[in-house]
Amino acid sequence: MLTPQRKQLILKQLAEEGLVLSKALSERFGVSEDTVRRDLRELATEGLLQRVHGGALPSSAATVTFAERQHLQSDAKRRIAQKGAQLISQGQVVMIDGGTTTSELITCFPQDLRITVVTHSPSIAVGLAQHPLIEVVMIGGYLYKHSIVNVGAGALESISRIRADLFFMGVTGVHVEAGLSTGDFEESRIKRALADRAAETVVLASPEKLNSASPWVIGDISLINTLVVDAQTDDRLLAPFNHHGVTVVKA
Structure with missing residues (x-):
């Protein structure tokens, strides 16, 4: 699975469940937790989620000006x-x-x-x-x-x-x-x-x-x-x- 596809699935799951866990994602996609953490880090840099210990939560839209x-x-x-x-x-x-x-x-x-x-x-x-x-x-x-x-x-x-x-x-x-x-x-x-x-x-x-x-x-x-x-x-x-x-x- 390509990285962009994996990221889209992560965001889809986050929208549906309100929380994603790195370990569960690595098992779901058959990749290492380091790979998942990199995906989450890049998505967080884009402002699309908020990383927390062990996974990520939706990022608040209320942080704009x-x-x-x-x-x-x-x-x-x-x-x-x-x-x-x-x-x-x-x-x-x-x-x-x-x-x-x-x-x-x-x-x-x-x-x-x-x-x-x-x-x-x-x-x-x-x-x-x-x-x-x-x-x-x-x-x-x-x-x-x-x-x-x-x-x-x-x-x-x-x-x-x-x-x-x-x-x-x-x-x-x-x-x-x-x-x-x-x-x-x-x-x-x-x-x-x-x-x-x-x-x-x-x-x-x-x-x-x-x-x-x-x-x-x-x-x-x-x-x-x-x-x-x-x-x-x-x-x-x-x-x-x-x-x-x-x-x-x-x-």
Whole structure:
């Protein structure tokens, strides 16, 4: 079997099963595990999968630039954001991560919502500037332009002084075994720090993020309490999250 044919079959199996294992692939194709690992390495270089120990997972489409992500699954993001907004109660301190789904979230806030929002995203802060009752606390730091969020030691220091009721975490990958992940190391540390300072963490997971992975791990799936997904998401895909104690809410 030629290498291009083998790669196509690997991608087909990955799309159908959500996971491929190097040993099983080597047995299936009658080639060495080194050959399979080379195939996976080349496919990962093309951005077609995310390598993990022993195999590979689907690569998240949400790792492209902020502007490009705004056009991904926009209808689903809107529904998920609307459901997420319903999880907020009056008077809470709510930390909001950067990202296109959280940008949708703040547009769903009613005019009578009175909360304090803490964010390291200039876009989120500006988006709430005209809201009549929401107070905004801005976390400073070094601007990571890819995601338009502040990162670095200064941001971590500010986060350590917060106690929040809710944290809406932005991720690029959500996987039961691979955990929560994102495309940048600095961002992954900020997200973990924010989650550590919240009583409850919520992930708004648009379809391209589910059962996929990115290079930098934020934490395992137990880090979150609630996962909000599109109503059309297959229940079989969601069952493992429920099994791990995550509350799944369909939008």
